Amino acid sequence: MAVIVQKFGGTSVGSVERIKAVAQTVAHWQARGNDIVVVVSAMSGETNRLTDLAHQISSQPDSRELDVLLSTGEQVTIALLSMALQAMGKPARSYTGSQVRILTDSAHNKARIREIDDARIRADLAQGRIVVVAGFQGVDEHGNITTLGRGGSDTTAVALAAALGADECQIFTDVDGVYTTDPRVVPEARKLDRLTYEEMLEMASLGAKVLQIRSVEFASKYNVPLRVLSSFAPGEGTLIVSEDAVLEQAKISGIAFNRDEAKLTVVGVPDQPGVAHRILGPIGQANIEVDMIIQNVGSDGLTDFTFTVHRNDFCKAYAILEKVAQELGAQEVSGDEHIVKISLVGVGMRSHAGIASAMFEALANEGINIRMISTSEIKISVVVDEKYLELGVRTLHSAFGLEKTDT
Ligand code: ADP
Ligand code: ASP
Ligand code: MG
Numbered sequence: 001m002a003v004i005v006q007k008f009g010g011t012s013v014g015s016v017e018r019i020k021a022v023a024q025t026v027a028h029w030q031a032r033g034n035d036i037v038v039v040v041s042a043m044s045g046e047t048n049r050l051t052d053l054a055h056q057i058s059s060q061p062d063s064r065e066l067d068v069l070l071s072t073g074e075q076v077t078i079a080l081l082s083m084a085l086q087a088m089g090k091p092a093r094s095y096t097g098s099q100v101r102i103l104t105d106s107a108h109n110k111a112r113i114r115e116i117d118d119a120r121i122r123a124d125l126a127q128g129r130i131v132v133v134a135g136f137q138g139v140d141e142h143g144n145i146t147t148l149g150r151g152g153s154d155t156t157a158v159a160l161a162a163a164l165g166a167d168e169c170q171i172f173t174d175v176d177g178v179y180t181t182d183p184r185v186v187p188e189a190r191k192l193d194r195l196t197y198e199e200m201l202e203m204a205s206l207g208a209k210v211l212q213i214r215s216v217e218f219a220s221k222y223n224v225p226l227r228v229l230s231s232f233a234p235g236e237g238t239l240i241v242s243e244d245a246v247l248e249q250a251k252i253s254g255i256a257f258n259r260d261e262a263k264l265t266v267v268g269v270p271d272q273p274g275v276a277h278r279i280l281g282p283i284g285q286a287n288i289e290v291d292m293i294i295q296n297v298g299s300d301g302l303t304d305f306t307f308t309v310h311r312n313d314f315c316k317a318y319a320i321l322e323k324v325a326q327e328l329g330a331q332e333v334s335g336d337e338h339i340v341k342i343s344l345v346g347v348g349m350r351s352h353a354g355i356a357s358a359m360f361e362a363l364a365n366e367g368i369n370i371r372m373i374s375t376s377e378i379k380i381s382v383v384v385d386e387k388y389l390e391l392g393v394r395t396l397h398s399a400f401g402l403e404k405t406d407t
Pocket of ligand 1: 177
């Protein structure tokens, strides 16, 4: 008998009607002879609502208590879905993360799964039950409730699929698959039938929020076939698999973008050994993640040093740099919070030259100034002004012929 893990996101369980519809879908898959484990998110808007409540009490709520609060969202959904299944005559049982024992580290609000005890789930499946598990949450070795970061229910589902050796992990959401770019920004975006783990990982890392990054890492590591599909409309969705299972490789598979970046520059720093370390050392110590880095060619013994961080960390990073600049005798610190990153992704880039220059030409033709560039084997990213985000993404989408073809 096949084991399938099905995950339903916030919009898919956003009302009582939706929860009943999900119960129908789950029951349908079970009736086809599969063992089903369902992972659900909080009802749409609920995690935001709970976060807002916490911030009305304190500007920096305690991270342990925040996890106790946020985990309630998913707990509501598991109980309601189990009731909906039972009302249809389907035996079902719900479990919170700590009841399953999804053991995580103790990094509250961004915990990582260490181990899953699948004994209770297997026992329930053996008795013909549908098992409903709360996404996004776990428990640390001291018994504290933890959460896995926004979008974390995807990771719960894939980790359970890996632990159970499931035949497929199905991520049901509000779009019918992974598209060449966010269909909310480019209506001409095309649904992809297949994508490699590596491409999906780049897309997710570069800003495509359709899957949490950790979930793709897990799927790749344990070779879990991952399918993204709609909970609203029928269809095969997008299958994410290893590279050898994808026959024909496109040059470019997609465009991702990230609105959450900000850029900082230390202007006129002495061009000496150790400067990069003295600038980025204190940034790292403050737990600020750095994305792109550029150091200009020096002239007159001075150089400029630029890097990007998450927009939430901008003010903190700026304050640190002002101090560092003084110590280094640099001329000044400048920053820009209104930038975005647009990235082209595709494993086919490995064997095709000229993609970067075609990308730069397309952007130049629209008068879009590129502020930073970074490349790796299967992606090219540019930083541009925020106001050019939509235009830039649409321009590249059509320049690389990614739109729907009418058949
Ligand atoms: P859920 O609540 O089901 O977890 P999410 O909002 O986390 O759903 O993810 C689905 C959303 O991801 C879509 O509504 C879409 O706007 C967005 N998205 C961004 N990039 C892509 C992409 N390349 N393909 C499909 N969806 C994308
Ligand atoms: N409810 C959590 C969130 O909104 C987790 C998830 O939906 O994956 O981020
Ligand atoms: Mg999500």
